[in-house]
Amino acid sequence: MSIFAILLSLALLMYFAYRGVSVLVLAPILAILAVVLSGQGSESMGIYTQVFMEGMGGFAVKYFPLFILGAIFGKLMEDSGYAYSIAQYIVNKLGDKHALLAVVIACGILTYGGVSVFVVAFAVYPIAAELFKQVNIPKRFIPGAISIGAFTFTMTALPGSPAIHNAIPMPYFQTDAFAAPGLGLISAVLMLGGGMLWMNHQLRLAHQNNEGYGTHTLNEKELDLGGKIPNFWVALLPIAIVVGGNYLFSKIIIPLWDNSYLADEKFGGVTLSSVLGLWSIIISLAIACLFVIAFNFKRIKNIADSLNKGATGSLLPIFNTASEVGYGSVIASLAGFAIIQHFLMGIAPNNPIISEAIIVNVLAGITGSASGGLGIALEVMGANYMQLAQQYNIDPQLMHRIAALASGGLDALPHNGAVITMLTICGLTHRESYKDIFVTAVVVPIIALIVVIILGTVFGSF
Template sequence: MSFLIVLAALALLMFAAYRGYSVILFAPVAALGAVLFTDPAQVAPVFSGIFMEKMVGFVKLYFPVFMLGAVFGKVIELSGYSEAIVATAIRYIGRSRANAVIVAVCALLTYGGVSLFVVVFAVYPFAAELYRQSDIPKRLLPGAIALGAFSFTMDALPGTPQIQNIIPTTFFQTTSWAAPVLGVTGALFIIAVGLSYLEWRRRSALAKGEGYGSNLRNEPERVESGDLPHPLLAILPLLVVGIANFALTRAIPQWYGDSYTVPPEILPGIATPVTTTVKTVTAIWAVEAALLLGILFVVLSAFKRVAQRFAEGSKAAVGGALLAAMNTASEYGFGGVIAALPGFIVVSNALKSIPDPLVNAAVSVSSLAGITGSASGGMSIALAAMSDLFIQGAQAAQIPLDVLHRVVAMASGGMDTLPHNGAVITLLAVTGLTHRESYRDIFAVTLIKTAAVFVVIAVYYAFGVV
């Protein structure tokens, strides 16, 4: 019975997300409903002592990353830099390689720190025009955007500032650059197989005489690119974020040591010293500082463009960041409650029956990401409940925690893009397409991402590379 209660709570959250209801509302409803059926007297204490503690703890750690990432993406958009990057990629890579162009542009933007939601809006007008001129069916477009924005730059490539690559750092005391060889290997697998699939779909449509289509929804207006910034200037903010993140990841521990204490003598208003364990926040501090530098660079280099709309744009960015962070934090609180239930012991024991620690972590994280429809949410639930188990298994098998970090990060981006995923729903809404028309190709990318995790595990065991 206890196991069925856990399954029912997970099913309710998945159904709510699929139907478009707020996860912020239904995560506590599902979690406390499970507590109610377990022991009604524990509902209020669990809500205050577990759900809210976990939720607030997540916001404390990660909201600045969400906020700065959203603001950086917004100033990139306001400055015209994202449009310049897209237009240049089309010009130099060529219209005959439409899928490669779209994947390359999405990858460049997301690896530079731009939110994947922002990437969808920024790339769509150019991608649609490229597909139209190449006479490729528009229904195939979401698959190309998903491959470029929702996959290898989100969690596989080392150093990516996306939140899916940052969350494991606080559990495993790693950095965002963990297991670079394995990360690049997984990324190359996703790119090669993904582009091959997209090209196969394009050729199949061409053979059937199917063109771009007519009477389509949400078609973008033709984009005038004559007044865009120089592409070399446009790409510099992305380089600033990447280089600063890399450098600060190494510099911060040298500046602060293993821990840092702020004494009352420095800040008389505090009653006791404030001590921070630096290794647990190095990656977060590095990403936050790198994004700040990127924002500053864009504002200074494109001041006139950005200043005109910065007030409204920044409000929208912060609002979006708050919503995204609270969605994930609610799922994190949900995971903390579920992990405390008797029924979860049954799930945990079942997962423990998977003897290999890396496969165990991959299956656990990917499954929960699929259930919640969120890479960061599923990973948060899994790590909140089972990170100690993962670490113990890896240490017993003498597997570096860097490898565990990369496997967990990539697994979070495996089955997360199921139909109820927020990014999928946003992508289809922006492109004016439906699940029936385009989800097949998004799901193919989902399967490729999931397979890549196990390719990386196999490569590690075969060659021992990290």
């Protein structure tokens, strides 16, 4: 009965998430439903306050700095015009012949630098719409191009990415954002190359059918940049600060500090490797934010307003993800989960990276969230996978990279919030554009994941 309760709860979570119900509402209700149907109804309130809220709060406390700094950085990049400048420069340089690639690269640079997907979509869409209209490329291809640049290789594959999907595995596997860089780069090339092959193929078919841009309203966002678009190279500096700073702090600077105090009970008795990755990203994002502010006092209309909106904008994403982690904590406490866990971890028992990839991907698909699925999976099974890595002499960096890559597959199903928001920004429907999103953000990343699993199994982490 407990297994049935868990499966029913997960099915309802997926269904109602697709129907647009907030996970903040769904997660606690469906967690308690699973508890009641499992025959533990008398423990409902205790499980809610001591298990659900503990799991939710633990995630929020651990990752809140990354969410709020990332959101503020994205808002500052938007309000300063830096995001628009980068996107416009790339599009202008690559020109009409490479319109699709220009949009992909513009999105990729911004998201690799820590700018949120939503800010990227707002910044890139007006430029993409104007370019596609100019060269008569169907507008319905814009979401597919944005998906490649924002939902795939920069989110889960490129070493050093400050994306939360690359940060969540760090405390569990005691790694940093540059885990398994070689495998990350290979998967990034596969995602970029595979996505572009698909989009170019679709473009050729459209041209053969004499399909053009179509009749649409551009819906361009009006930008007030003080009459002048910022210099591209200056706009690129904050991105360099985030990525370069992340490397310097994680590999060189922080390890030189006296970190022995962390062993004190006051600090949880942790090792430096448990917090090194998080510290590096936090410091890098903070410096990048200060840089944007310092160089844009006049260009940004109201810095306080930008900071406030960025901070406020971080709350819903972190609490959505934290609620899903709280939900996972409750499910993990039920008797039926032990059976499910035993079954899942028994998939390829001598190669735990396979079961890890499957579990993260499935949970990301159910929740419609890469970070939510990854958070649930590692919250309830991260310690087990670290133990298995040690047992089978698997480099934790490989476990990290597989977990991150797996979060970026089934997450982009139709009920994914970022997919829905992007289509809304573009003024398009699932019917018009989802096929390209599905191939570029679901099929191709899963193929890349399989290749990395094979390479990691044969050659180990590199």
